[in-house]
Amino acid sequence: MVRSEQALALLATAFLLFIMPPGSQQGPHEKRLLNNLLGPYNVLERPVANESEPLEVKFGLTLQQIIDVDEKNQILTTNAWLNLDEKNQLLITNIWLSLEWNDYNLKWNESEYGGVKDLRITPNKLWKPDVLMYNSADEGFDGTFQTNVVVKHDGSCLYVPPGIFKSTCKMDITWFPFDDQHCDMKFGSWTYDGNQLDLVLNSESGGDLSDFITNGEWYLIGMPGKKNTIVYACCPEPYVDVTFTIKIRRRTLYYFFNLIVPCVLISSMALLGFTLPPDSGEKLTLGVTILLSLTVFLNLVAETLPQVSDAIPLLGTYFNCTMFMVASSVVLTVVVLNYHHRTADIHEMPQWIKTVFLQWLPWMLGMSRPGKKITRKTILMNSRMKELELKERSSKSLLANVLDIDDDFRNVSTGGNNASMTTSLGGTFMRHPTTIEEAAVPSSGTQRDLQNILRELQFITNRMKKADEEAEVISDWKFAAMVVDRFCLIIFTMFTIIATVAVLLSAPHIIVQ
Known part of the structure; x- marks a missing residue:
């Protein structure tokens, strides 16, 4: 029984080897393509056909999770994919950024390279926009993970670095704990002005919330995005940034x-x-x-x-x-x-x-x-x-x-x-009056007794009243x-x-x- 199973396995392996092509054609073509593309490529060159025109970069953001909202230190931490993302006063989130542009120097005819339509190239070998979050509170300032850039035969480049972002966020605690917080995440090029690099929102609705994981403390209301063109006092050129506002409500x-x-x-x-x-x-x-x-x-x-x-x-x-x-x-x-x-x-x-x-x-x-x-x-x-x-x-x-x-x-x-007084009271004490005069006028001893009785009565009455x-x-x-x-x-x-x-x-x- 064991030998028969081994024989069947060997037959299946042989059949697969028989139906497969004699060799893989992708490896040599990709190698030749990479040598032809990256050999004369200069990572410092802004990839545009006309240097007088700005390079358009589509920017988007996918919010995956609100990790923490630090009210005491006013920090928002997010986990996101960078589709171009921005934060304001300490919000910790998980975000995916998305940068998409067209590189004039990375175009090829797929038929000349064995049908190779796209390549994955490390970002340090290519020119990529130096887009950073202005209001970052991270120790390393940039919290993204450097992933490969997907390059297609028509020159379009897609860079989607995930990252955990810490951004400063001004907390309004007036209605705590019934409060809403609006935390901004401001992204823009660090060195290129608006005449050289133009950031464009890839979605008018703002950030992508389809993969958002609900937070136990905060309810996500929305995350609109807005493009801003600002002329600063230091420089006459306009600078473009994209600002996403994370609107959250406390549970x-x-x-x-x-x-x-x-x-x-x-x-x-x-x-x-x-x-x-x-x-x-x-x-x-x-x-x-x-x-x-x-x-x-x-x-x-x-x-x-x-x-x-x-x-x-x-x-x-x-x-x-x-x-x-x-x-x-x-x-x-x-x-x-x-x-x-x-x-x-x-x-x-x-x-x-x-x-x-x-x-x-x-x-x-x-x-x-x-x-x-x-x-x-x-x-x-x-x-x-x-x-x-x-x-x-x-x-x-x-x-x-x-x-x-x-x-x-x-x-x-x-x-x-x-x-x-003595008639009304003394008569009661005289038991044997002999005459009317004796009955009407008490003796001196009886009068003293009456006065003593009155004093005692007055004392007792005063004590009772008191x-x-x-x-x-x-x-x-x-x-x-x-x-x-x-x-x-x-x-x-x-x-x-x-x-x-x-x-x-x-x-x-x-x-x-």
Whole structure:
């Protein structure tokens, strides 16, 4: 079996050798053609039939991949085939350049050279246009790989060097992370002016994007090209360049879910601090922790942005507004805690605080104390009743104010006041009055006892009133703290919602996947 297979293989080999021509005709013809073409060829000679006319070079660019967009250093790195390509402020791309021109000295009759229609010649043996990228950020300036030049029998030359290009690109971070970037790649001859070498776009639509590999961070909008003829101040001759503009848009899904959503959630937690009871002891700690968290997020964003002062990024503006809100909430939390723990021995509530925080703000916020419904009518009535109470107290006698009873002896003379007082109170202590006179006029010992009792009653009453007043003042301060908490909760909630909506609506686009 093995021998039969070997025999079949030998027969197949012999058959192939039989049907093939006796020898290859290409090798000798190409050698002769190369000797005839390159022998008298001068690589320094501009290949034109008439030196007064410019040599036309068709220039194109095929963008294969956006490797990196370095916002911090403002560099764009691309991988491209050079069809004539240009970059602007650090864009790293993979590009294929394409240079096409006609060499007057590289023409032959294919029938004289065994049907040889084209040749592959190394670029250092031929004249080729010295087209470079003006705004290159590469260490070697030219990032192309020197490939062979394809030369056809009619003299047309095609040079397609691939390369990874680093170009400077001015980054506009105003709308970060909802931004679009336009990075220019400017190509032109380094030594030939427009009268000697004329660059022409091989496609009016710009660069070729058919082989583009999508980038995870950037969405490619387009890559238009434009031919420019510029007369510089140094030289009277016009210089021609071709500029390709890579228009890219940042994909915001990553930033939306990793920066914006956590920022909104953290700022929402700051609002919950206003609902936390002051006695819990964690009210201030929560606000400070949230402020530190936002600071860390802002530092993460700052590390990815270029250190320029041309514009403030939209996300940075939003973070600063949120940090200002959280910092303000910490300050107001200190005010709330201060109000909550105030006592009557140290602080006396001013009248404006009573008017604002105990009457008008609670009425506007719909707040009320147990058993005390606050309305505009009750506010006005309370003010009126306080005035009447002050007038009534000023007209009552000392005993009536002390005992908090009605004063029925206001029309009696000063001397009769003692008799009336002792008659109303002393009669209860005289168990066996013998006569009307004895019943009406108490003894001196009884009068002293009554005075001592009155002093004790006055002392006890003052202590009770003072305790009630202190408790009422403490209750007023705590209620004022609750009002400030509720007011801040509403204000900062509105601020957070308005700031978030304003940032999202002001962005050119919200989400690009």
